[in-house]
Amino acid sequence: MSEIALQTVGLVRRVEGIISHTLINGIDLSVEKGEFLAITGPSGSGKSSLLYLLGLLDAPTEGEIIICGQPTSKLSEIERADVRLTKCGFVFQFHFLLPEFTALENVLLPMRAAGLMSARDMHQRAIALLTSLGLGEQAAKRPNQLSGGQRQRVALARALANRPEIIVADEPTGNLDTASTEQVFGILRDIADSGQTVVVVTHDAALAARADRRIHIVDGKIQETTFGGKPKSESAAATGAAIASS
Amino acid sequence: MATNLLLSIAWTHVSTRVRQTLVGMFGVAMGVGFTIMMAGLMQGSQIDFLRQLVDTMPHVTVDDERRSVPIQPADQEYAAVAMSNVANVNRRPGIRYPEAVMASLRSWLPGNVAPSVKTTAIVDHGGGKVGVTLTGIDPRLEVRVSKLATQMIEGQLGDLSKAANGIIIGQALAEKLAVKNGNTVLLAAGEGTQISATVVGIFRSGLKRVDEGQIYSLLGLAQTLTGENAIINQLRIRLNDPLIAQKVATQVEAQTGYKSVSWQEANADLLSTFATRDFIVLTVMGAMLLTSSFATYNIISTITHEKRHDIAIMKSLGMREYAVRRIFIIESMMMGSVGILFGWALGYLLCYAWSQITIFNPLTGATVPLQIYYSPMHYIASGAISILCCAVAAFFPARKATRVHPVEIIRGAS
Ligand SMILES: Nc1ncnc2c1ncn2[C@@H]1O[C@H](COP(=O)(O)OP(=O)(O)OP(=O)(O)O)[C@@H](O)[C@H]1O
Ligand SMILES: [Mg+2]
Numbered sequence: 001m002s003e004i005a006l007q008t009v010g011l012v013r014r015v016e017g018i019i020s021h022t023l024i025n026g027i028d029l030s031v032e033k034g035e036f037l038a039i040t041g042p043s044g045s046g047k048s049s050l051l052y053l054l055g056l057l058d059a060p061t062e063g064e065i066i067i068c069g070q071p072t073s074k075l076s077e078i079e080r081a082d083v084r085l086t087k088c089g090f091v092f093q094f095h096f097l098l099p100e101f102t103a104l105e106n107v108l109l110p111m112r113a114a115g116l117m118s119a120r121d122m123h124q125r126a127i128a129l130l131t132s133l134g135l136g137e138q139a140a141k142r143p144n145q146l147s148g149g150q151r152q153r154v155a156l157a158r159a160l161a162n163r164p165e166i167i168v169a170d171e172p173t174g175n176l177d178t179a180s181t182e183q184v185f186g187i188l189r190d191i192a193d194s195g196q197t198v199v200v201v202t203h204d205a206a207l208a209a210r211a212d213r214r215i216h217i218v219d220g221k222i223q224e225t226t227f228g229g230k231p232k233s234e235s236a237a238a239t240g241a242a243i244a245s246s
Numbered sequence: 247m248a249t250n251l252l253l254s255i256a257w258t259h260v261s262t263r264v265r266q267t268l269v270g271m272f273g274v275a276m277g278v279g280f281t282i283m284m285a286g287l288m289q290g291s292q293i294d295f296l297r298q299l300v301d302t303m304p305h306v307t308v309d310d311e312r313r314s315v316p317i318q319p320a321d322q323e324y325a326a327v328a329m330s331n332v333a334n335v336n337r338r339p340g341i342r343y344p345e346a347v348m349a350s351l352r353s354w355l356p357g358n359v360a361p362s363v364k365t366t367a368i369v370d371h372g373g374g375k376v377g378v379t380l381t382g383i384d385p386r387l388e389v390r391v392s393k394l395a396t397q398m399i400e401g402q403l404g405d406l407s408k409a410a411n412g413i414i415i416g417q418a419l420a421e422k423l424a425v426k427n428g429n430t431v432l433l434a435a436g437e438g439t440q441i442s443a444t445v446v447g448i449f450r451s452g453l454k455r456v457d458e459g460q461i462y463s464l465l466g467l468a469q470t471l472t473g474e475n476a477i478i479n480q481l482r483i484r485l486n487d488p489l490i491a492q493k494v495a496t497q498v499e500a501q502t503g504y505k506s507v508s509w510q511e512a513n514a515d516l517l518s519t520f521a522t523r524d525f526i527v528l529t530v531m532g533a534m535l536l537t538s539s540f541a542t543y544n545i546i547s548t549i550t551h552e553k554r555h556d557i558a559i560m561k562s563l564g565m566r567e568y569a570v571r572r573i574f575i576i577e578s579m580m581m582g583s584v585g586i587l588f589g590w591a592l593g594y595l596l597c598y599a600w601s602q603i604t605i606f607n608p609l610t611g612a613t614v615p616l617q618i619y620y621s622p623m624h625y626i627a628s629g630a631i632s633i634l635c636c637a638v639a640a641f642f643p644a645r646k647a648t649r650v651h652p653v654e655i656i657r658g659a660s
Contacts, residue, residue, distance in 0.1 A: 057656075058651075078566055082566075097559075112251040113560075
């Protein structure tokens with residue numbers, strides 16, 4: 001049996017208000033290490049809500065999220081931040097890079113915040129990451145000097161910076177053209193192939209079909225699970241190894 | 247969390263917002279500059295005045311009085327007999343054995359002591375009459391206990407013994423009575439004694455009160471006016487360090503039994519006015535620094551609002567809330583620090599500019615350059631208070647902005 005990277009038990013997220021609303025309504029999920037999981041569902045079904053919970057950006061009303069064997073419901077806000085910093089890399093639909101900083105500095109940010117490496121090592125790793133994502137030339141550019149696809153790849157490099165076990169991405173290709181979409185998705189695939197766990201929300205059924213597993217969410221519940229995915233290609237495995245080793 | 251990172255983020259925010267940063271710095275600089283100017287002016291005038299006071303007055307005055315009235319026979323015998331119309335027991339005037347007292351004081355006093363006879367008199371010159379305090383002195387000993395010798399603008403202390411009944415008067419009094427050096431005036435004392443005296447010198451202490459109301463003569467003349475020959479009714483002490491006067495006065499009083507008054511006690515009313523003034527001015531200065539840091543409050547509010555996306559990103563990446571908050575506090579302190587440097591320069595320039603101005607000082611009755619007191623304390627204190635205000639001013643908007651849950655912002659943006 002392979003290792004479980006991410007697990008949820010009876011996950012419920014409710015917002016109380018004048019009208020109470022249940023965003024996530026009892027989700028049990030286990031994601032293996034190195035698995036590529038795609039989440040699909042109609043708009044408003046709770047995909048983003050689930051992802052925020054998995055990435056510890058939001059806290060569940062009920063249930064438990066176990067990340068790399070560690071239950072998270074009892075963690076303090078600071079401990080949750082530390083988990084986000086070192087164990088989960090988040091990629092949003094909108095790139096969300098810091099506008100005044102270069103691509104390189106944006107990738108350095110989580111490493112500097114964690115402060116676990118020497119400045120030299122951080123710098124080397126950031127350059128290696130950017131290079132492996134085809135951004136070696138763009139390191140010194142600011143977000144507004146980059147294309148949408150390039151920005152999303154910088155965001156991906158930033159998510160990978162602290163070698164997180166889990167990468168969660170909310171429609172990372174939602175704003176991209178076909179070529180960029182293909183590229184970013186390919187990279188996510190490679191990351192999973194290299195042993196990191198990837199959870200991606202997407203509207204694109206064709207892309208979802210290339211994941212190892214696909215769950216379809218409706219009204220905050222898993223309606224359908226499909227197994228499948230493309231066999232690993234040689235070149236993808238090679239890029240994956242390059243990213244993993246950098 | 248790496249302070250380096252926070253500093254570099256803060257620096258980026260500040261350096262990409264030149265206009266806002268300049269406004270913030272300008273505010274702080276004004277606050278600090280004007281505070282330093284006020285402190286310099288206020289303390290300058292105060293210290294200048296105190297210096298004159300301390301230079302002119304004896305630091306401790308020993309009078310032939312007791313603090314408490316002697317117990318009267320009526321009180322002593324009250325329980326036994328009731329008496330009426332009993333005359334008060336008046337101790338004999340004058341300090342007993344002044345030479346011995348002075349000798350024993352000199353043995354430990356960090357300063358010097360001289361005898362004098364103090365009385366009141368009316369100076370009459372051509373019909374103009376002014377009541378004054380007359381102090382009989384010994385010119386040779388006087389130089390040890392007062393700066394009178396250096397305050398002479400006409401004549402010398404020694405001239406007192408050269409003329410019969412010589413007196414030295416203040417410049418203000420001389421002007422008031424139109425008396426010139428060498429003129430003869432009439433001195434009238436309480437007992438009805440009238441003596442004609444010659445003005446042999448004119449002094450100017452700078453204190454109007456003294457220059458108008460204090461005259462000096464030899465001991466003998468003063469004794470004649472009091473009608474008590476050969477008494478000394480006052481010892482005047484000058485200390486090397488005027489600030490210990492209060493302590494010395496207490497010691498002298500304990501030793502001699504005579505009422506000993508320090509210059510601080512003698513001027514208690516004045517010093518308490520100073521304390522009130524200090525309090526008011528300090529409050530105003532504090533308010534000024536606080537107000538000036540409000541520009542920072544505004545700017546940090548604006549920056550945190552503009553940067554709410556960045557805040558959400560940093561928090562979602564796993565930076566701790568207080569670390570993100572600190573970025574904005576650092577920004578405020580960066581603006582504050584540079585503002586303080588400019589404020590120091592401004593404060594110094596303002597002080598310098600004021601010191602070029604001469605004004606009429608009603609306390610001394612003279613037109614003199616404004617005295618400015620330059621003290622590193624003014625710079626350190628205004629800087630410290632200002633940087634603290636900046637930190638506090640930034641804290642609240644920063645806390646408000648970094649408290650927001652990143653999901654709220656991220657949902658709002660996509
Ligand atoms: N704070 C909130 N209060 C009330 N309702 C909310 C709140 N946040 C989200 N919702 C609602 O919860 C539902 C799930 O939202 P969520 O963003 O997870 O959907 P989604 O599946 O990601 O949709 P999309 O594909 O459009 O991104 C939506 O109907 C949304 O309007
Ligand atoms: Mg969504």
